[in-house]
Amino acid sequence: MTLEVLLPFLAVTALAGYFQTVTGFGLGMIVIGVISGLDIVSVATVAAVVSLMTLVNSAVALFGKLKHVHWPVAWAAIAGIVPAICAGVWLLGYMSASASSLLSLLLGAVIIYGGASLAMRPSRKEEPSSRLSFLLAGVLSGLFGGLFGVAGPPLIYQCYRQPLSLISIRSMLIMFFACTAITRTLFIGIQGQLDAEIFILTAWAIPVIALATWLGRRFPPPLTPPIMRRLASVVLIGIGLGLIVPELIAFF
Structure with missing residues (x-):
């Protein structure tokens, strides 16, 4: 692990941690988007x-909050999340090796989608959505x-459209994020993809994010x-x- 890799990564992580603290959104997307754009480490590593x-x-945010989760639809979403994560990891390995430009385009599209969804204010439904709709949202996520x-x-x-309390929505989302992180980490761990670089970057990033979070609150x-x-x-x-524009310019 060289300083040329570590210092830019920690700088982006600090900015992303502060940004998420003051906006409530964007940590993962900013880190993976900027780091991928700068080509500091591979998409697979930063993911x-x-x-x-x-x-x-x-794990910290969910402590004591599971009682607020609306489990009937949460289980449907989890049933879609788990197998789709395995498919996504496999697809990442394939695209990293043979379609890196397409991978950058797809990552850019996902981040733009995240930004656009943040700008939208979804209207609340009068009745909870069906389990099938949560299953499909889970597959895509x-x-x-x-x-x-x-x-x-x-x-x-999907969650912010539901006629549920804000604490229930937030608790469900945190639980979904935790489920995603656990499943993905276990899957790539079984495949032997958790190398020393990943653990070193994570070990440095956690205290940096904690400091950035404190600064954002203070x-x-x-x-x-x-x-x-x-x-x-x-x-x-x-x-x-x-991420998208340079790839399109290079293509045309």
Whole structure:
């Protein structure tokens, strides 16, 4: 592990941790998007690190919150998440070896989708969605989670449409993120893909994120929540375009 890799990675991680603290969204997408764009480490490595960071964060955030999870639909989403993650990890290995440009385009599209979904305000349904719709949202999120370690947008949009309390929605989402991180980490671990570089980057990233989180809570920017939401959306869409545009220029 060289300083040329470690220092830029930690700088991006610190910015992403602060950004998520003040906006509530974007840690994984910013880390994997910027690091991939700078070509500091491989997509597979940074996705594994994001999964481990998410696992630690979710374990802390979920403590005492499982009682708020709406389990009838949560189990349906989990049934879609788990197999789709395995498919996503397999697809990442294939595309990393033979379709790296397509992988960058897909990652950019996922990040733009995340930014756009953040800008949208989904209307609340009068009745909870069907288990089938949660299953399909889980499959899509699991595929993103397997590919990039980022499973948020489809299930975030799905959950915020439900006629549930805010604490129930947030608890379900944290639980989904934890499930994604556990499944992905176990799957790549069984395949022998958890190497020393991943653990070193994760070990350094966790205290950096903790410090960035404290700074975000202690020194938030003087902006209203709607403005912060728009800012988060613009930043994510910009990162996504930064991945897509160079690939399109090179292609044409």
